[in-house]
Amino acid sequence: MATSASAYQKLLSVGTKIVGVGRNYAAHAKELGNAVPKEPVLFMKPTSSYLPNGGTIEVPYPLLSLDHEVELAVVVGRKARDVSESTAMDYVGGYALGLDMTAREIQASAKSAGLPWTVAKGQDTFTPISSVLPQSMVPDPHNLELWLKVDGEIRQKGSTADMIFKIPFLISHISSLMTLLEGDVILTGTPQGVGPVKVGQKIDAGITGLLDIHFNVEKRQKPQM
Amino acid sequence: MATSASAHKKLLSVGTKIIAVGRNYAAHAKELGNAVPKEPVLFMKPTSSYLANGGTIEVPHPLSSLDHEVELAVVIGRKARDVSESNAMNYIGGYALALDMTAREIQASAKSAGLPWTVAKGQDTFTPISSILSQDMVPDPHNLELWLKVDGELRQKGSTADMIFKIPFLISHISSLMTLLEGDVILTGTPQGVGPVKVGQKIDAGIKGLLDINFNVEKRKTAKSS
Numbered sequence: 001m002a003t004s005a006s007a008y009q010k011l012l013s014v015g016t017k018i019v020g021v022g023r024n025y026a027a028h029a030k031e032l033g034n035a036v037p038k039e040p041v042l043f044m045k046p047t048s049s050y051l052p053n054g055g056t057i058e059v060p061y062p063l064l065s066l067d068h069e070v071e072l073a074v075v076v077g078r079k080a081r082d083v084s085e086s087t088a089m090d091y092v093g094g095y096a097l098g099l100d101m102t103a104r105e106i107q108a109s110a111k112s113a114g115l116p117w118t119v120a121k122g123q124d125t126f127t128p129i130s131s132v133l134p135q136s137m138v139p140d141p142h143n144l145e146l147w148l149k150v151d152g153e154i155r156q157k158g159s160t161a162d163m164i165f166k167i168p169f170l171i172s173h174i175s176s177l178m179t180l181l182e183g184d185v186i187l188t189g190t191p192q193g194v195g196p197v198k199v200g201q202k203i204d205a206g207i208t209g210l211l212d213i214h215f216n217v218e219k220r221q222k223p224q225m
Numbered sequence: 226m227a228t229s230a231s232a233h234k235k236l237l238s239v240g241t242k243i244i245a246v247g248r249n250y251a252a253h254a255k256e257l258g259n260a261v262p263k264e265p266v267l268f269m270k271p272t273s274s275y276l277a278n279g280g281t282i283e284v285p286h287p288l289s290s291l292d293h294e295v296e297l298a299v300v301i302g303r304k305a306r307d308v309s310e311s312n313a314m315n316y317i318g319g320y321a322l323a324l325d326m327t328a329r330e331i332q333a334s335a336k337s338a339g340l341p342w343t344v345a346k347g348q349d350t351f352t353p354i355s356s357i358l359s360q361d362m363v364p365d366p367h368n369l370e371l372w373l374k375v376d377g378e379l380r381q382k383g384s385t386a387d388m389i390f391k392i393p394f395l396i397s398h399i400s401s402l403m404t405l406l407e408g409d410v411i412l413t414g415t416p417q418g419v420g421p422v423k424v425g426q427k428i429d430a431g432i433k434g435l436l437d438i439n440f441n442v443e444k445r446k447t448a449k450s451s
Contacts, residue, residue: 016241017271022341043341044269046242048404060402081349082447111339116247116268123402124306176447177285177348179273222401223307 011075011093011132015183018045018127019174020071020100024164024189031192040165040173043117045100045187049127053213057101057203058125058220065196066126066217069100070148070156070205071187072141074167075132080180088168091180094132095141097207098187099148099215101126104196125220128203129185130213137210141167145208146190150197152204158191165189236300236318236357240408243270243352244399245296245325249414250387256417265390265398268342270325270412274352278438282326282428283350283445290421291351291442294325295373295381295430296412297366299392300357305405313393316400318407319357320366322432324373324440325412326351329421350445353428354410355438362435366392370433375422377429383416390414 022041023029029036051057059066077093100121107120138144141160148156165173170186180186197203199219206212247266248254254261276282284291302318325346332345363369366385373381390398395411405411422428424444431437 016273019271019343041340042343044271044343044347046244046269046403048241048406114336114339115266117341118244118267118269119402122269124404177344178271179349181273 009131011183012050012129012185013183015047015075015185016181018047018049018185018187020045020121020187021165021170021189025158025162025191026164027162027192028190028194031194036164040170042174043121045122045127048124049122051125051128051215053130054215055125055128056216056218057128058218059199060103060123060220063103063105065198067102067104067194068148068150068155068197068203069102069190069194070146071098071100071190072144072146072160072207073098073129074141074171074186074188076180076182076184076186078182080171080175083172083175085168085172088171091171092135093182094134095138096132096185097130097146097205097211097213098185099128099203099205100187100190101128128213128215130211133210144210147208148193148203148205150203151201155195156191156193158193160188162191163188236408237275237354237410238408240272240410241406243272243274243410243412245270245346245412246390246395246414249389250383250416251389252387252417253415253419256419261389265395267399268346270347270352273349274347276350276353276440278355279440280350280353281441281443282353283443284424285348285445286447288328288330290423292327292329292419293373293375293380293422293428294327294415294419295371296323296325296415297369297371297385297432298323298354299396299411299413301405301407301409303407305396305400308397308400310393310397313396316396316405317360319359320363321355321357321410322371322430322436322438323352323354323412324428324430325415326353353438353440355436358435369435371416372433373418373428373430375428376426380420381416381418383418385413387416388413
């Protein structure tokens, strides 16, 4: 599908949802003491949580840090419902690099209480994301090296080859539950090495050979009411 | 703000998210064995889950029922971020009646495993919803009687006066976490009486004196894979 560069940039603003996939890398599941799942763990992040490259991640009061999770994002290219694995890649509109910023303590409390992950995952600026790469620039999404540094020090490095549930399966599985629309994003999970980034620190992350992104981390300032 | 009927209809299609509030009626928290929360329990449902009035709720294989939860929906009228409780009502674009359909067994498994509620709450047709009522049709959203029947038999009846966290607080609280945009919907919780509606049954629900909605419940048929 021939699409202009600006059309690729618009994809994210058209999208209606972000579906996150938890525990999709075995070593990451293990590092957080979680079992490797039999089917994908799915959660949602609102599109209000997007933060474009170069922006400032806002740590909400009273937290001093958020956990970083670098992920390959699959951008849906057209409406997908009950899509088979064999045709799933036809529904991809592009790729991006995203960070699934997570308030880890809030998520831990939610988990022990059996409550949703929404507050831990869905606040404003909690989904920093790169611009969209067309499929032609990413011939094999299952052979990409993802990396993330905090203040220049490498924290995460992994290969999308290590995804437990691959992209065609994820598109097929998710589309069997909910209709995916153009611009919707699937965050495909994070490799090991997640950990806190503190207020005042900087994040650099990238897909080796393709793109990199950078964000500052600051305390969220609330306006005077 | 004077808005035409078609502008009201468009509000739902413009919206970017559905934020739902769990356990916002004390008797409902109790009936499911849950503690009354100190702050609102928030979860998301995707806009792909909307089902317009008169539609068919689809029960996914291998389930034979879904739980119904009738709720007042608040539709946001303009961008809201860090809104104070005293100003919150100025950000409302209208109201609607919705059902937060829930795959209860899937939710129960998710809760014991500490996992998200997304699959239990977010599948297609899991948010049946009425058309939008303008604010002037609803002078007091905290004094509405909500009701729901299955096959003509009353199952839920409650008053929005019993909401634990009222609408201004919900708008203020949610907007302190995430920016709300025009057309975004807040589902404000359900009164007691939730329970299963089975494949083949019909749901009628309403806000007394204002509107009613109806839906069929059928098995979801999966399309043959192409």
